Amino acid sequence: MQISKIIKKEGLFKYTDSLPFPILIIDNDYNVLFINRKGREVFRSSEEDKIKCYEISHSLDKPCWEVFGEDLCPVKKLREKKEPYTYHDHEQQEIHILVASKVDKDIFMELFLDTYISDIIKQLRFLADIDSLTGFYNRRKIEEILNTEIERAKRYKDPLSVMFIDIDNFKKINDTYGHKKGDEVLQKVAQIIKKAVRKTDFVGRFGGEEFIVVLPETSPEKAFHVAQRIRKSIETANFGVNGITVSIGISGLREEDDYGKLFVRVDRAMYLAKRKGKNRIELL
8 A cells, every 4th residue: 555655665654653642644535544553542443444534533424624614624724735733622522633744645644632732731730730849739729729628618617727837947957058958858848748648638838948738627636636747757857957847837717717817827826836936836
């Protein structure tokens, strides 16, 4: 078959099979001549099925452009010397992102970038929410989560507690041992916090050496026990430097609370722990 020779000649067979999105190679009549590995997985079909591209991609009995319009077929646009890409959805279902390329005379390559682009977008959104040093949520995201959990707790009348953790004398650590050691301390503290909380809890790095822990369906008294585990574990851990401790403030959601009131109270609790000597927990 002509397409096989072209693929082998251009090295396309191995190349397209290694790509993480479906690719169809079709002729001028939309017959599928080749489907790469990802395409065979997604469409559960192969070129041996003697099928049209629009049959496997949209379950249609006629070309997509006859149903959805000429601008929605990248191959047709390519033939007409227009930009060979299209982006569309079908009644709010998953988006379709398609790009076409010419392989040879009357033979075209169609790339289905839907899930590939969607996965990249998801990864970028995830990275935008994460503090790169600790792996915890960043300040913007943990504030968003806390607002959501406050609304949920009020709706279902569930308890909700918040913990504000601050590493004691952290500036002195940076000034004495350098920022590299300071980063190592932050990472180890984060590891200890992560081991102490549940999978259903949320942790965020709020500032340089400050962490917020949101504990859904948890009373302040139970949160206090979690905070004690964290405080004691940090106090006894080997950081390579002496005297690493934390001060922790805790507060539970009250009926009249919104985000601002709850946060002010847990912030006050943490600073109260500082004023009372550090390496301790205060509950307000």
